[in-house]
Every structure is written in C-alpha cells, then in structure tokens.
Amino acid sequence: MIKNWKVFLAAILLFAACKNEPAKKVETNSQTIKTLYISVDESFEPVITEQVKVFESSYPDVKVVAEYKPESECIRDLQKDSTKIVIISRELSRDETQFFDQKIEYKPEFAQLAKDAVAVIVNAKNPDSVFTVNDLKQLLTGNGNKKWNVAIDGNRATSTVRYLRDSVLKGAAFGKNITGAKNSEDLINYIANTDNAVGFIGISWITNPQSTQQEQAVAKVRTALIECNKNCDKGEFAKPSQQTITFNQYPLVRGLYYVLKENYAGLGSRFVGFLSTERGQLIFKRALLVPVKMNFNRRKTNMQ
Secondary structure: OOOHHHHHHHHHHHHHHHHOOOOOOOOOOOOOOEEEEEOOOOOOOHHHHHHHHHHHOOOOOOEEEEEOHHHHHHHOOOOOOOOOOEEEEOOOOHHHEEEHHHHHHHOOOOEEEEEEEEEEEOOOOOOOOOOOHHHHHHHHHOOOOOOOEEEEEOOOOOHHHHHHHHOOOOOOOOOOOOEEEEOOHHHHHHHHOOOOOEEEEEHHHOOOOOOHHHHHHHOEEEEEEEOOOOOOOOOOOEEEOHHHHHOOOOOEEEEEEEEEOOOOOOOHHHHHHHOOOOOHHHHHHOOOOOOOOOOOOOOOOOOO
C-alpha cells in the first residue's frame, strides 16, 4: 500500500512540473524565401537593379542575388550550378550553345529583351561634341585628334569593349591612348573631372542614375551627337534615344539579351517572364531603352 502511495505522489509531482514548464514557441511563418542567382553585364546595372527591385516586391517569396561584372565573366558563370540567368549584350554563339549542351545536357534558352545603345559622352566644358563614326574609329585606334583623352567603361572584357572592337573597329586593335575605367560609374566620374575627355558607356547609366552623387556626376557630362547613317538625311547627327534607336538612326545600337539555364518552370523562368511582359518591358521603356517583347505603339497626332 505504501509503495503504491509513493508511486502516486511521484506521478502528481511530475504532472505539476510539466504543467509549469513554459510552452515552446511554434514557428508560425511557414513561408520559405527562395534565392535566384543571376549574373549581369555591369553596363546594364542601373536598369536591371530597377527590374530586380520591382520583381522582388511582386514576389516576396523570391530573393534575387545579382552580380554585376564584365560580359565574359557572365558567360563563364553559366558553368556554375547556382547561376540560372545571365544578362548580356549578345546571343550565345553556336560554339557556346554546343558547349553548354554537352556540359549541362540541354541548350540554354536565350532571346532579346530590349534594344540598348552605347552613348558617347564628353566633359561638359568641351565645345566639341559632334562625331562621325570614322572620327570614333580614329579616336579608338589612337590616330585621331591628340587633344582627346579617350576612356571606355572597363579595362576587362566588358560588353562595351567587345562591341566597339567588333562593330566600330571591325576587329582592329585599340590604341595605346585608351584609358580603361574600373566600371561605368568610374568612367562617368573620369569624364566629369577630365578636360577634353570622351568616353563610351551604356545609355542606362546616363538616363537612369541611381544616386544623388551619380546624378551630380552625370550633370557634368554631355552626350555627343553621332553621324546618322540610316533612315535620315545625309549629314544628320543623332543622340541615343528611343526614337533614334527604334529607327536605327543612331549608329551604336546593340541588344540586351537574357540567357536562361533552366529546362523547367523554376525561378529563372519566372524572372524571365516578368522581364518579357508588360511590367518588365515598361521598366526598360522608362530607362529609355527600347522594349522588343511588347509593341508599345506610337501614333502620329496633330497638335492644334
């Protein structure tokens, strides 16, 4: 009898101890943040930063980690398992497509999202801001007017460097007079603070500044006029704008492309879908690039 009484008392004490123990917190937030890794040519940083900001606000369950770097490094990043998208200024070549087909056993998807342009900028104090394409070629090869300090947006294999070499120099070598800035932001500051300086840069850097400091630097440079060679009268000059890019009047036009390394409907596909539909295309339009996935029609009107 005493033995049973002791067992009963022990059970009561154990029950009381369990009842007084503070309850453990239960995690009520079951939402899981998913991460998408992308590599972006740094000449597109301002406009893609805006795209990422709006995308993340629309899809709170996704975090986009964007690395901005030279175009050649973006291509190499496709070999990483973590990188699902790269954004560059060209399509993949046939050799690159075959290489990735063998390496990841399927062909990456790629397409153009918008039209971009390489702007030519000069120091705001310079009286001369009108060039022909031949003038630019002479400057880039070191055979032009020696008064100019010529800079390009990157001392590595950026998309602007590749575009100028392929499309302006037609494969010729750059001159020893060229200064390679660290990146686009550094180039703007160099042009703003250097007399007789001329530089080459993606237009989203001068149409969509991301900070007050950068806006002040942009105010110290001017966008040069380049001789138009299509859909215009002989001797006409043009600045990069949505109109001159659309009608190929401005001669330094290039594309903005995505390359998607994902053969299923994942986060990469969701981001590409966002960039391709109305909201993403309007962000490109606001940054003064020309959207190509959606046709925002323009109609002539008579203003009385």
